Amino acid sequence: MKLNKLFLSLLFVGFCTAGFAQQTSKELKELKQKKEAIERQIELAQKNLNKTANGKKLTLGQINTIKAQVRLMQDKISTINSEMRSLDNKITENTGKVHNLQTRLVDLKKEYAGMIRFAQRNRNSYDKMMFIFAANDFNQAYKRIKYLQQFGQYRKKQAAYIQGTEKDLNNQISVLDHDLKNKTNLLKEQLNEKNRLDKKKSEQAVVLNNLSKDERKYKQDIQKNRQQQAAIQRQINAEIQRQIAIARKKAEDEEREAARQAALKAKADNKPAPVNIPTKQKTNSEVLRATPEAERLSTAFENNRGSLPAPVSNGYISTHFGISKFEQATVNEEGVKYHTSEDASVRAVFNGIVTSITPVAGRYVVLIKHGEYFTVYYNLKSVSVGRGASVTTKQNIGVVANTDGVPELGFQISRSGKTFLNPEAWLAR
Numbered sequence: 001m002k003l004n005k006l007f008l009s010l011l012f013v014g015f016c017t018a019g020f021a022q023q024t025s026k027e028l029k030e031l032k033q034k035k036e037a038i039e040r041q042i043e044l045a046q047k048n049l050n051k052t053a054n055g056k057k058l059t060l061g062q063i064n065t066i067k068a069q070v071r072l073m074q075d076k077i078s079t080i081n082s083e084m085r086s087l088d089n090k091i092t093e094n095t096g097k098v099h100n101l102q103t104r105l106v107d108l109k110k111e112y113a114g115m116i117r118f119a120q121r122n123r124n125s126y127d128k129m130m131f132i133f134a135a136n137d138f139n140q141a142y143k144r145i146k147y148l149q150q151f152g153q154y155r156k157k158q159a160a161y162i163q164g165t166e167k168d169l170n171n172q173i174s175v176l177d178h179d180l181k182n183k184t185n186l187l188k189e190q191l192n193e194k195n196r197l198d199k200k201k202s203e204q205a206v207v208l209n210n211l212s213k214d215e216r217k218y219k220q221d222i223q224k225n226r227q228q229q230a231a232i233q234r235q236i237n238a239e240i241q242r243q244i245a246i247a248r249k250k251a252e253d254e255e256r257e258a259a260r261q262a263a264l265k266a267k268a269d270n271k272p273a274p275v276n277i278p279t280k281q282k283t284n285s286e287v288l289r290a291t292p293e294a295e296r297l298s299t300a301f302e303n304n305r306g307s308l309p310a311p312v313s314n315g316y317i318s319t320h321f322g323i324s325k326f327e328q329a330t331v332n333e334e335g336v337k338y339h340t341s342e343d344a345s346v347r348a349v350f351n352g353i354v355t356s357i358t359p360v361a362g363r364y365v366v367l368i369k370h371g372e373y374f375t376v377y378y379n380l381k382s383v384s385v386g387r388g389a390s391v392t393t394k395q396n397i398g399v400v401a402n403t404d405g406v407p408e409l410g411f412q413i414s415r416s417g418k419t420f421l422n423p424e425a426w427l428a429r
Contacts, residue, residue, distance in 0.1 A: 024086055024093065027086050028087065031082055031086060032083065035076060038072055038079060040314070041072050042069060042073060042076070044314065044315065044339070045069045046069065048061075048065055049066065061403060062405075064406070065318070065406060066200070066203060066204050067318075068316060070200055070201060070204055073193060073196060076193055077193050077194060077197065080193060081190070083186060084186050084190070087182060087186065088183070091180065094172060094179060098172050098173055228361060232360050232378055232410070235358055236334075236365060236367070239365070240414055241417055242356075243356070243367070244416075247288055248282070251287050284417050285415075285416045295371065298370065300350075300351070300371075301372075304426075306428065308349040308350055309394055310349070310427055311338065312340040312344050312346060312409055313345065313347070314341060314344070315339055315340030315341070317337070317338060318338065318339040320333065320336055321333055321335060321422040334412050335376065335410055335411050335413070335420065336411055336412075337408055337409065337410050338411065340407045343407070344407055345398075345399060345400075346366075346377050346396070346398045346399065346400055347397060348368055348375070348393060348397055350370050351370070351390075352370040353388065353389070353390055354367070354385050354387055354388060355367050355369045355387070356387060357387055360378070363381060363401050364380040364382070365377070365380075366378075366380060366385070366397055366398060373414065374414040374415075375412070375413055376411065377397065377398070377410070378409075379400065379403060379409055379410050380399060380400060380401060380409075381398075381402075382398055384396055384398050385397045
């Protein structure tokens with residue numbers, strides 16, 4: 001019947017839009033979580049800034065914190081814009097649902113009105129009996145009896161469809177009203193965030209103006225900072241190369257021992273000694289993945305690309321990987337730097353072996369080996385693991401130290417001791 005066709009067509013449309021609705025809701029939830037995470041990072045940055053601002057001297061830490069806040073606020077506005085676009089899609093979708101339900105309700109009521117008119121014309125028992133007895137034969141009379149029974153059931157079912165559709169329509173209108181209120185709140189939040197960003201940019205301009213007034217002094221501070229960073233990086237590179245050299249010597253010793261054992265066996269069996277053919281020197285990667293355990297650990301580390309936990313449980317990246325410009329100075333970062341909370345715990349990002357703990361300028365650098373990969377954690381004021389210890393993912397390995405009054409952790413990822421990788425591509429967002 002016409003009603004069944006209408007119901008099936010609307011049901012098909014409902015199934016088609018259900019998947020899109022779930023995807024939109026999931027996207028909105030993820031954007032909201034991202035926005036809340038950014039706001040926590042902004043609050044942490046402000047807390048660090050308030051602490052350092054108590055001093056009379058403007059520090060590089062303060063400058064970096066303000067710059068990080070500006071970036072975070074811009075990220076939050078971008079997230080709000082994405083949230084609004086997703087919400088607009090949801091509003092459009094829900095508006096379409098309301099329209100479809102209204103159309104459906106009108107058609108159902110028309111069908112029902114027609115049935116009521118038919119029932120009124122044949123409302124007494126005499127008319128029904130005459131309808132049955134007017135059949136040409138018994139078979140037709142039976143079909144007419146079944147038709148009258150089905151007609152009554154169908155009318156009840158249609159009344160239930162109408163009630164259900166009215167309920168769905170009211171629910172969908174409520175959802176649409178809720179979405180429209182959310183959009184209004186987002187517009188207000190966007191405006192407030194833009195005002196916050198403008199104020200922070202004004203604060204940044206004042207700071208940079210103060211910086212330019214005493215440019216010579218801050219250039220000296222920047223140069224000192226770069227020298228300290230270069231010294232730390234030399235120590236990190238040297239330690240990684242030392243670990244590779246140890247692994248290479250171990251592999252070569254094992255090869256020599258295997259050759260010696262083969263010669264002894266040949267002599268015992270009265271066979272010619274095997275000829276030792278010089279082999280091509282192994283690459284760093286081959287040396288570091290030489291054992292089955294190292295191979296498995298390297299593969300596991302690679303498979304977790306994009307899902308490794310951050311080396312601190314709360315904080316934000318203040319300095320990104322690669323070449324960055326700080327006023328007139330250009331710096332090439334081999335990793336990232338996190339600003340975090342006071343006395344924050346530093347944690348291993350994956351299972352591995354602590355290969356070295358190196359003191360540098362009163363702080364510590366911890367190197368953890370994951371087969372072919374190394375993770376580096378520097379600027380720790382204390383360490384809670386020992387050299388040679390096995391660590392697991394998220395295990396506490398120490399406490400972060402302050403730099404220019406701000407708790408700051410440096411983090412790097414190296415492969416085979418030749419290439420430093422961008423940690424942001426490996427860490428979970």
